[in-house]
Amino acid sequence: MSDKMTPVTITDKAVKEIKEIIRHKNIPAEYGLRIGIKGGVGCAGVSFLLGFDKKKETDxxxxxxxxxxxxxxxxxxxxxxxxxxxxxxxxxxGFSFVKQEDA
Structure with a gap:
């Protein structure tokens, strides 16, 4: 695990829901919560991603x-x-991504 501060925070409501999903969907222990983006080319901007995945070398x-x-x-x-x-x-x-004003 990294000693760095994570750039993302998760609200208590979201943590509770994520843990429920892990429990009810039997997410394997070697999987983690992937937070990322897709897109970003042109005027469309980026979309945020949330899902379960195995760790990659670039993570x-x-x-x-x-x-x-x-x-x-x-x-x-x-x-x-x-x-x-x-x-x-x-x-x-559902889940949402909110920009924190005090970040």
Whole structure:
């Protein structure tokens, strides 16, 4: 695991939901939570990714609230100051990425 500070934070609600997914979907122990981006070419900007994956050579590894997190080194600049949150309401349910103002 890295001694560096992770560029991403995860809210308590999101941590709880991630741990529930790990438990209910029987995610293997060698998998971690991958936080990353896709896109970024042209005007479209980037989309954020969240999923479970094995560690790659190009990853840094962190632990956030007992969850192993993998981040590709080349994605760091896009992820600095981002927070993963979980929303559950009558209209929608899911994870979101929010830029933290104080980051």
């Amino acid at each position: 840094d590894e962190f632990e956030i609230d007992g969850i192993t997190v993998y981040l590709e080194k080349k994605h760091f600049m896009y992820l600095i100051g981002m927070q993963v949150d979980f929303y559950e309401g009558a209209d929608a349910r």
